[in-house]
Amino acid sequence: METPPPPDPMLERDNDLTATILRERTRLGHFIRRRVRDPSDAEDILQDVFHEFVQAYRLPAPIEQASAWLFRVARNRIIDVFRKRRELPLVEATAEPDDESEYRLDLALPSQDAGPEAAYARSVLLDALQAALDELPANQRDVFVAHELEGRSFKELAGESGVSVNTLLARKRYAVLHLRASLQAVYDELEI
Structure with missing residues (x-):
């Protein structure tokens, strides 16, 4: 009887990444929209946060608290929007x-x-x-x-x-x- 091949670690990481995004998308979107009135700005921030999350997730050091990390990055992006409007x-x-x-x-x-x-x-x-x-x-x-x-x-x-x-x-x-x-x-x- 053949033993099945070991699971692919990259595939597992991609599955974890997808699951985290699906789990946090709605809550994170609400968080951003409560703070940013313009829907297109809010969507841009959400996409930027997820893009940064994907990039960071692929680094060798894993993100321990993915939810907290996402909300911290979102908060920073919102502050960046406020900074741009400081004029x-x-x-x-x-x-x-x-x-x-x-x-x-x-x-x-x-x-x-x-x-x-x-x-x-x-x-x-x-x-x-x-x-x-x-x-x-x-x-x-x-x-x-x-x-x-x-x-x-x-x-x-x-x-x-x-x-x-x-x-x-x-x-x-x-x-x-x-x-x-x-x-x-x-x-x-x-x-x-």
Whole structure:
């Protein structure tokens, strides 16, 4: 009687890779779409994460916690999208409030070209911003992201959601106050 040939390790790795992607695709897609409004950007990020996962999976050192690795890379890609949009002003309220400073975050990020310390400070600030955004109630986070990062007007948001401009302004104000409080400790620690 012949013994069957040993299983092909590359085939097993490919099967594990496929199973991980199929298992995590929906959850990872939801994670990204909750943070990135533009569906095509969200899909691009998802594809980039899986592409990087396939490349990393083929390296000799195995990925121990595939799910955690995927979500960490996705979070980094989302932050990269926010960084690319940093050229947008951090707030020009369409309705002119009495004290516009209540509606402004004024997040000052060190330049990417200012050396390793500035790059580290940028990274820490962006991580803190993402963590603070994650702490916000969904309605406040959505208004902040739509207005600040996507550059959408309050009038446009009100038309789409059926929520009044004043309510949207209030939600954004609460978001800004929370973000300021959360980021102040990071600024103080970094002494920016």
